[in-house]
Amino acid sequence: MDSVIKVSNLKKYYKVHQKDPGLLGSLRSLFRREYFEVKAVDNISFEIDQGELIGFIGPNGAGKTTTLKVLSGLLYPSSGSVRVLGYEPFKRQSEFQRQFSLVMGQKNQLWWDLPAFESFILNKEIYGVPDDIFKKTVTELSQMLDIEDVLKVQVRKLSLGQRMKAELVAALLHRPKVLFLDEPTIGLDVLAQKKMRDFIKEYNQKYKSTIILTSHYMGDVKELCKRVIIIDRGMILYDGSLSAIVEKFAPFKVINVDFEVAPDLDRLKKIGKLVKYEDLHAEIEVHREKAAKLAGSLLSDFPVADLTIEEPAMEDIIRDVFNKSNLLTEV
Amino acid sequence: MSKIYLTVFSLAWQNEFVYRLNFILWRIRNLMRFFLTFFLWEGVFTTSKQMFGYSKSEMLTYVFTVILVSALVQSAPSADNIGGEIGNGDLSNYLVKPLSYLKYWFSRDLASKSLNLVFAMVEFSLLAIILHPVFAIPTKILTIAAFLITISLAVVLYFFISTCSRFISFWAPENTWGVSFIIVIFIETLAGSIFPLDVLPENLKNLIMLTPFPYLLYFPTAIFLGKISSTQLPKILFIALTWVIIMFFFMRYLWGKGLKNYSSEGR
Numbered sequence A: 001m002d003s004v005i006k007v008s009n010l011k012k013y014y015k016v017h018q019k020d021p022g023l024l025g026s027l028r029s030l031f032r033r034e035y036f037e038v039k040a041v042d043n044i045s046f047e048i049d050q051g052e053l054i055g056f057i058g059p060n061g062a063g064k065t066t067t068l069k070v071l072s073g074l075l076y077p078s079s080g081s082v083r084v085l086g087y088e089p090f091k092r093q094s095e096f097q098r099q100f101s102l103v104m105g106q107k108n109q110l111w112w113d114l115p116a117f118e119s120f121i122l123n124k125e126i127y128g129v130p131d132d133i134f135k136k137t138v139t140e141l142s143q144m145l146d147i148e149d150v151l152k153v154q155v156r157k158l159s160l161g162q163r164m165k166a167e168l169v170a171a172l173l174h175r176p177k178v179l180f181l182d183e184p185t186i187g188l189d190v191l192a193q194k195k196m197r198d199f200i201k202e203y204n205q206k207y208k209s210t211i212i213l214t215s216h217y218m219g220d221v222k223e224l225c226k227r228v229i230i231i232d233r234g235m236i237l238y239d240g241s242l243s244a245i246v247e248k249f250a251p252f253k254v255i256n257v258d259f260e261v262a263p264d265l266d267r268l269k270k271i272g273k274l275v276k277y278e279d280l281h282a283e284i285e286v287h288r289e290k291a292a293k294l295a296g297s298l299l300s301d302f303p304v305a306d307l308t309i310e311e312p313a314m315e316d317i318i319r320d321v322f323n324k325s326n327l328l329t330e331v
Numbered sequence B: 001m002s003k004i005y006l007t008v009f010s011l012a013w014q015n016e017f018v019y020r021l022n023f024i025l026w027r028i029r030n031l032m033r034f035f036l037t038f039f040l041w042e043g044v045f046t047t048s049k050q051m052f053g054y055s056k057s058e059m060l061t062y063v064f065t066v067i068l069v070s071a072l073v074q075s076a077p078s079a080d081n082i083g084g085e086i087g088n089g090d091l092s093n094y095l096v097k098p099l100s101y102l103k104y105w106f107s108r109d110l111a112s113k114s115l116n117l118v119f120a121m122v123e124f125s126l127l128a129i130i131l132h133p134v135f136a137i138p139t140k141i142l143t144i145a146a147f148l149i150t151i152s153l154a155v156v157l158y159f160f161i162s163t164c165s166r167f168i169s170f171w172a173p174e175n176t177w178g179v180s181f182i183i184v185i186f187i188e189t190l191a192g193s194i195f196p197l198d199v200l201p202e203n204l205k206n207l208i209m210l211t212p213f214p215y216l217l218y219f220p221t222a223i224f225l226g227k228i229s230s231t232q233l234p235k236i237l238f239i240a241l242t243w244v245i246i247m248f249f250f251m252r253y254l255w256g257k258g259l260k261n262y263s264s265e266g267r
Helices: A022-031 A064-072 A116-127 A131-145 A160-172 A190-207 A218-224 A242-249 A265-271 A288-301 A314-330 B002-018 B020-044 B056-073 B077-088 B091-095 B101-131 B141-170 B177-190 B202-209 B218-224 B233-265
Strands: A003-018 A034-049 A053-057 A079-084 A100-104 A178-182 A210-215 A227-232 A235-241 A252-259 A273-278 A281-287 A304-310
Touching: A003 A064, A003 A210, A034 A064, A034 A210, A034 A235, A053 A064, A053 A190, A053 A218, A064 A079, A064 A100, A064 A178, A064 A210, A100 A160, A116 A131, A116 A160, A116 B002, A131 A160, A131 A190, A160 A190, A190 A210, A190 A218, A210 A218, A218 A314, A227 A242, A227 A314, A235 A242, A235 A314, A242 A314, A252 A288, A265 A273, A265 A281, A265 A288, A281 A288, A288 A304, B002 B020, B002 B101, B020 B056, B020 B101, B056 B101, B056 B141, B056 B218, B077 B091, B077 B101, B077 B141, B091 B101, B101 B141, B141 B177, B141 B218, B141 B233, B218 B233
Parallel strands: A053 A210, A053 A227, A100 A178, A178 A210
Antiparallel strands: A003 A034, A003 A079, A227 A235, A252 A281, A252 A304, A273 A281
16 A cells, blocks of 8 residues: 655754844844754654544654644655655645644634634635535534534633634535644643544544644553654654554663561562562562563562552653663763 | 635634734724815815815825725735744744645635625725715726726735745844844825826836836826726736736745755744
8 A cells, every 4th residue: 555644864054043042142142143054853754544544742842743834735854755644745736725623732723712613614615625525514613623512702711721622623524535633632631632642542542544643641642652753853763553652761660568567688689670669669660571580570579569550651751762862861 | 725724714714813902993994084184175175176186086085095905905914924923933833734834824814805895895985974975986898897907917026025024034033023023114195095106206206117116006007097098908917917926926936045044044
């Protein structure tokens, strides 16, 4: 199958001017500006097939949004090639624009003072959606997101969660083949996040659309995406399945033990890396292949009350990945 | 295709009615402006019958007509929004859609103008009844036709000029207030919104006539008042049209340049 999105050796550098602190610095910057170059995206390549739901993760300023903007045609690449559905996005051809949608969690495309439904009507005309399909899609999507009863309420009166859902409906009216979601759950409460995730998942399965999602919340990615691309400082640190991250970056498991009486700590340290010990509770990191054997010797040699073997938390692994990449660039 | 912009037009009307208080206050502001201008010139003309070649009734007709014409030409929400949307990056919302950003704002402008015109007519009649000033309303078909043509050109020209000035945000996203202010002052005076331009010394007047600004308010008004002879008309229409074409291409040029900058920097 041909890939829907193909990015090779994409670079995007910006020039940013810097200002010395204080009023004097401001005055000086009026006359002379010093520029420095920011490598927002630095030589990345990836391909995405139809129907994939990809998670883009990375800290603030990693280059996630920049990449999405290049894919949407808002930014043109400094170098490298980008194809989405066979088009060069930055040419902004209307045949291309009719087939994708970009939703930015921090930007608002609905008319603020009018009910969301009015903005839907405008999008219907912009994308040339036929009446019957429009009605069907609005009903269906707003049912899935549970916002049918607020479509006729002024957007400004909606809660953040309701507004984001309405934004999403507006962006999906023309049934885009490709969907870019930039922080779609930002600022939402846990319940609204959940609803949003369920919707994205269902939408992806039902319409076989290709979705790229960026998020700060590991929860979003963990629940939705089989494949993740981890990006930091404009470079891809990892591209592959979520489950394989664990094996690649965390070759250990964590044994949680509760003791009946205080154990001999020196002997305990020989089992594995003692991460934490307090109130008769210990967390020990051990090599994943040896986990079962070591747990056995713990049970036989120590006064154990309870014992579990766990995968390390995804959040911790990702944080480790970023920390390591920082070390690499600082050396 | 054009249905998109009809929908924009309709949404823009709905939008205007959302804030009832704001709407009413705006109408009151317009009425106040009529009254103030009326009493100002009443005062000026107490001492003399003629001033700058204008009689009292001619001057009153001029300033009242200018207010009506500017209600049509200068009411442009695009002027309040384009700069900001470019500066804060909201422009991106439009750029990813198969939609013309400039046509979109022009449609919104037309919506605002039409609404403004309807209400200005009502207010105008109200004032005419209260103050009953003497007006000279044109009767010749040629004058009316020429007026309608120049005012259409003025509407388009105003959009082009004001949009060009807002494009400065492409290069200076942080602030376009200063620029907006200068533009408003320019238009208000050079276009003839405060006094008829033939009040000015000959040299200065000739200089101003070389700019596009008099074609925004002064000429439509002067034509309406029959101040322009039919031999001068073709020349004025021709120059107005030329300005429209020049500013159109200038706007397109700046838009292309600006977008290039926008998509290399991003916001």
